[in-house]
Structure formats: C-alpha cells, structure tokens
Amino acid sequence: MKTYNKIALSALGVIVFLLAWEAVARSGVVPARLLPSPSAVPAAFLSEFKSGTWQAMVLASLSHYLVGLSLGTFLGVSFGTAAALWGKWDAFQAWVVRMLRPIPAIAWIPFAIIWFGVSEGAASFLIALTVFWINYYASYAAVRGVDKDLIELGYAFGQGGLIPRLFKIILPGALPGILSGLRAGLGQGWMTVVAAELFGISGLGMRMMEASGLLATHIVVLYMVTIALLYGVSDFLFMQVQSRVLSWQR
C-alpha cells in the first residue's frame, strides 16, 4: 500500500471513531455525566491551558517519565545483557528475578512513598521499575539470540576480547531486540505515569483524579487524550530513530 493511502486510512479511522463517540454521546442513550462528548474536550483544553494547569501537568509528568524511562531502560538493558552473557551471574540472580518479576509497579507504591515520600522521585521510581523488567527480558533474549557464528567470526579476526566482542558483535547483533524492548517500555512507561501520580504526585494522573472527584468527566477525557497524544508522539519519534538506526536491515 502507498504511504499516502496508509496515512489517509489511519486518519479516516480516527475520524470515524470520534464521530461514532460523538453520536453516542449526543443521542442521549448514555447520560452526559457518564460519557462526555469529544466536542466538549476542546473547551476543557482551553480553560485548562489558560490557567496554565495543562502545561504544568504535562511538564511534571514528562519529567517523571523521562527520568524513570532512562533509568529503567539503562538498568534493564545492562542487567539483561549481563545475565545473558555470564552464566554464573545468570544462575546467581535467576531466582531473585523470578520472585521480583511478578510484583506490579502499583504494589510498590507503599514502599515508593516510604522511601521517597510523595515526591517526583517516587513517581520516577515506579516508572523505572516497570520499564526495567521489559528491557531486562528483551535484552536478555536479544543477547542470547545473537548468532554464535558471528561471535566465532570475531575470534577468527582478532576481535574475541570482551570489549570488541561486546561492542562490535553482541550489542549490534542484539540491537533489533533491544530496541523492541525500548519501544514496549516507552508505552508501558506512559501507562505507569498515571498510576504513579494517582496518589497525589503532581502530574496528569493527579489532575485526572481531581477531576473525576468533581465528576468533571470532560477534563478526565482531556487528560486521557493528552496521554494518548504524548504516547503517540514519543512512539512515532522512536520509530523514526529506530528505522535510521536499523537501516542495515532489509
């Protein structure tokens, strides 16, 4: 399919979705309090924007997100790669990982508050935790999957030492898999932003909680749309970078 047609179809999908939503909201089948119409969102945006709340919330969440994402990604990729490279380390940490892995980020909220207080740090910590596991497993699998023949090639041409092996063969070979992990973490990170801010840390999640407490559902929807857009933009930018970085792939 041509790129032009693809974009047109995607746009059509969004428009049909919004029209259908508007139609259901206006038909009166569902009370307006329960389902705000999308046409109410621009007005909500203007009032939130004029008061400066929207900008402040976006900036606050963005900062939690970026700190948590970079920390979680860096540590996840590092630990995942290390576990895949060294069998002894892998065995040593295997059961610790198994025990910690199933605990969702929200279960850590009490500890996040005890350790960091109701602070930016607590939100970033929870986001980092979510992102960590995704990148840990993605990197582990990607590094394990690197073609052993290419590693042998390294030995044959004097690049068998740890540093050249890691940076010239293993990491480039694992890059496609590591990047899929990064991308999944990018999305999961935004989901965690909301959860992490629900308990009062300034940001999109907190504002949504406030608004829902006042039954201001159109404001809740505004911030849902905001998160969707922020995620969309970050995913789009990431894909642009990824296709550059992986231009060697067919």
Add this chain to the structure above:
Amino acid sequence: MAAVTLSKTAASSVIDLVDVSIGYGKDAPPVLVDVNLSVERGSFVAIVGPSGVGKSTLLRVVAGLHTARSGGVTIHQDQRPGHRPVGLVFQDSRLLPWRRVIRNVEFGLEGLPVSRDERRQRAEAALKLVRLDGYARRWPYELSGGQRQRIGIARAMAVDPDILLMDEPFGALDAITRHNLQDELRRIHQETGKTVLFVTHDLEEAVHLADRIIVLGGTPARVVRDVRNSAGRDGAVFRDQVEQLRSEIADNYSI
C-alpha cells in the same frame, strides 16, 4: 592441549603440524590423529575427504578456533607489521549485516597497529582485488551469494595473512557462480602469491585449484594420501586425477 604457536623464525613452510590429534569433549574418541603436514609458502593446498571426516575441524585448529588435543601447530609468521597470521573465509560468508561492505572488509584490521587511513586504503585495495570496488557503500543484504563470498575473501585478504584458510567457501553457490569464483581465486593466488589452505569435498574443485591435495580418511581420520597436482581444469589428466582421488577416498571410507 596444544594451542597454535606463532614462530617468528623464517622457514620455507608457513604452517607445520606435528603429530596433531584432534577431538571434541574430554573422553570422546579423537576425530583426527597423527596429522603431520607442512604447507610451503606460496602453495595452494586442498584438503579433501568425505563429509564429517574432520576437514573443517583441522582448519579451525589452524585458525586458533579449536585447540588440538595433542601435537604441535606452528605458524611461521612473517616479520612485517600490521598483519594477522591467518585470514579465514567461511562457507556462509558471515558478513556483519550492520556494517557496510567497506566496514566489513576493515573488520579484521581493527585492533591491528594500522592507522585509520591505511585501514581504509587496504580495505579498498582488497575490494579491488575481488573486483567489487564499486560496492563499498552497499549493505550485505544487497549482495548476491557470490558477491558476499567475494567480500568474505576481501576481508580475509585485507589482513594480509601469512596463510589464507578457506572452509568450503564455494560450497553453497550455484555451479556457474562457483566456476567464476574458482577462476577468481586462482587469479588472486597467482597475483598475490598468498599461501592457501582450502577445504572442500568437491574433488573437481580440488584438482582444478590446488597444487597439492591432502586426502583425509578412516575412523579416526588421518592423512591417507598427499598428492602433488598439476592437472589443471580440463583434459584427460584432470579426469584421471579426479578418478584417482575418488577411488582413494572410497578405499578409506569407513563410516
């Protein structure tokens, strides 16, 4: 356990294998025993034998990728700086897909005391040698199987090795490409005078290319024949030589 010894003393041979025995695993029976072989400088030696006989394993030992169980493996390394003792060409080309052609050819030069400019120059010269000098900026996936093998040869030649080791390098190619590359390899051998150790199970290929043919056979395998060869490609002499080797291998075939 016997690793490869690098000797700096001048010798007429490039590699010397003395009573080499090779096996996998500690208690498994050996694959190859009593291998004694000297490869003279500038010669083109083919190793033939049925599949599974240990031809590639022998090559891997010379390349330092596998350690012999016993015996001595010596490579007489030349004194010239900025080169590697061996250059290895694989059957499956093994280009790094994330590197452009030129950077693949440069791969073995990295880590040698060679300046960036010299590295680039040597890689370009190697590309010219395999007649792919217009392909420097291509990605490996853009190349045909034959072109990928040529790049593999260029990568091995770029490190200016004392000996070029080739592990069934044309085994996966179609007949026409294989013929072309055989002729190219002969030309490269004549132009550069490089010593070549070439593993193949294709007797015609061995007789066509090599000036000496080592036949491996038996269980465990050993050198059963060591023939001087000058049969060339065509004619009765070529066919006789091939038939001779074929019966030689059949006599020692026991699996």
